[in-house]
Amino acid sequence: AQSVTQPDIHITVSEGASLELRCNYSYGATPYLFWYVQSPGQGLQLLLKYFSGDTLVQGIKGFEAEFKRSQSSFNLRKPSVHWSDAAEYFCAVGGASSGGSYIPTFGRGTSLIVHP
């Protein structure tokens, strides 16, 4: 069964500092990997995705993530955090299921707190 671990429940950074959010996954084949962001009271917005090809993926809002198969990781990074980046971040892994649907499994999320 596929699973996702986000080991950090909360991360606090200062505005302008760099950011790395950790994500480890378990999946039997080459996974599809995603990062979503959820601002308070809103739905999940896709930041970036990895399906195949280049293991360094660029996303929206200046985020990037690197797929490392040897470490089963897909960490999210941003070189300089803005106060508006404060939100909940979810890593997800997925692939074609036995039923033919594509169903991502989400991690528990990491809450990002940004100090001025």
Added chain:
Amino acid sequence: EPEVTQTPSHQVTQMGQEVILRCVPISNHLYFYWYRQILGQKVEFLVSFYNNEISEKSEIFDDQFSVERPDGSNFTLKIRSTKLEDSAMYFCASSGQMNQPQHFGDGTRLSIL
């Protein structure tokens, strides 16, 4: 950019009552999904829907749940007899193809009293 819209944003219902959560997926999408997020917990898959039938469902999606696409634009989740533990944020999502990322709505917060 097209959006998935959900109504209402907040629904308060007495335990045992039926509730219908509504979603309008992106117009040219073919795959539809419902997810649930209990406060403080992870997002959990409930059901996927394609070609007017359920294509997959989780253990959470028991007999009290049903989904329907009553017309060409709406996608609904019905809970027949709500329980306290049904209190959660319910997200609708849609995708154009099976393996494309899903676009999520802003959710409906369901509070069962």
